[in-house]
Amino acid sequence: MYYAVQAARSAGIPVIFDAGGMDSPIPQELLNYVDILSPNETELGRLTGMPTESFEDIAQAAAKCHKWGVKQVLVKLGEKGSSLFIEGEEPIQQPAIFAKKVLDTTGAGDAFTAAFAVALVEGKSKKECLKFAAAAVSLCVQVKGAIPSMPDRKSVLELLNYH
Known part of the structure; x- marks a missing residue:
């Protein structure tokens, strides 16, 4: 099973x-x-x-x-x-990386877990994994809908460069 x-x-x-x-x-x-x-x-x-x-x-x-x-x-x-x-x-x-405007939290948890997993398999520290995932969620909640709100790597890294 x-x-x-x-x-x-x-x-x-x-x-x-x-x-x-x-x-x-x-x-x-x-x-x-x-x-x-x-x-x-x-x-x-x-x-x-x-x-x-x-x-x-x-x-x-x-x-x-x-x-x-x-x-x-x-x-x-x-x-x-x-x-x-x-x-x-x-x-x-x-801590959360706050979004400028929260439109929809649908998919935020999925975005978080997926981004954490990506960072983990890339060999980042657990602290870096959490930060990467927080950035992904910040971008996710600014877009309406589950699938359209999933951020790409470039956007996550750009956000992290500002934090």
């Missing part, structure tokens, strides 16, 4: 699982293959059954995911930015 994630893991490809739309618990068999779980704070609360109102709440919910065997939890926090919780390390926080 989990052939794709098994194959990715066997090939040394990091497995990032975006928890968007998950209403039920994630099967442990799948979590065994996940390198990075990427929920937003609402999804994290739903998956863990824990509150996610404060940063401390979110950290405790991420710790519960660590107990499930997920070593890294990448939490999307909307206008509050993002945080990466790596088991046994201090969390890495990235």
Whole structure:
């Protein structure tokens, strides 16, 4: 059932699982293959059954995911930015890169996770991955619609040059 994630893991490809739309618990068999779980704070609360109102709440919910065997939890926090919780390390926080005008947040979480993955496989540090993803989201929310709002690499790098 989990052939794709098994194959990715066997090939040394990091497995990032975006928890968007998950209403039920994630099967442990799948979590065994996940390198990075990427929920937003609402999804994290739903998956863990824990509150996610404060940063401390979110950290405790991420710790519960660590107990499930997920070593890294990448939490999307909307206008509050993002945080990466790596088991046994201090969390890495990235503030949002604010957009001049927010038109539509559809696809922002997907843009974030995809941009993070791109930066990760390119060998950037986790901090750089978070910043790259924040820039992608900043551009994404300025365009209406999910597909049209996905930024290209050139635009993300140009935005990062200003920050």
